[in-house]
């Protein structure tokens with residue numbers, strides 16, 4: 190109960206800041222008579238609105254990922270297929286950002302779980318890799334079956350996450366200090382809920398020469 194209360198309070202604070210900004214930007218735009226500056230003010234307003242709706246989406250996904258919030262699902266999910274669809278959906282963005290997005294996948298990497306949430310997990314990892322990797326860069330997703338486990342790895346050529354931060358980045362709303370890109374700090378919290386819900390584990394490592402390697406291990410479907 191205490192942690193739930195803390196979460197609602199944190200969420201309210203996180204919503205209040207951009208809402209205050211929105212109100213300021215709106216009144217600023219309304220008062221601006223110069224057409225160019227008015228356009229700029231409206232663009233800033235649009236950006237804030239987008240950030241706010243991203244926050245709402247992430248909050249909703251996190252709630253859905255929590256245990257007991259959705260009816261338990263035991264679908265057979267092909268993780269290679271899931272990854273392929275996620276990468277397809279991000280291909281245009283990667284191209285625009287000058288990032289080489291690749292997939293290495295085994296056939297028959299099947300897990301049992303909630304397909305929607307497993308997809309959300311991959312979406313958040315790919316989203317992070319694309320967002321935090323500077324151009325030109327590489328993001329590679331691999332899906333392999335090893336010893337009754339399906340191993341999903343997302344590696345990038347970005348700055349990685351300092352060792353001392355690795356346990357904290359899974360906390361709700363936590364962002365590494367100095368992170369320039371926009372974000373709500375909920376992606377990895379969502380990923381962790383999904384992984385734990387599916388009976389798996391997750392680790393973060395920095396690649397030699399820089400970049401983050403996220404490794405998710407999920408129990409493979411039997412039979």
Ligand SMILES: Nc1ncnc2c1ncn2[C@@H]1O[C@H](COP(=O)(O)OP(=O)(O)OP(=O)(O)O)[C@@H](O)[C@H]1O
Nearest residue numbers: 317318321349358364365368372373374375376377
């Ligand atoms: N691939 C990555 N490379 C470098 N830093 C990362 C990477 N992924 C996550 N981080 C760091 O971990 C923090 C937490 O990530 P998380 O996905 O939970 O939140 P977010 O990306 O800030 O917001 P959102 O909820 O919109 O995903 C990020 O703010 C960033 O500082």
Ligand SMILES: [Mg+2]
Nearest residue numbers: 317372376377
């Ligand atoms: Mg994220």
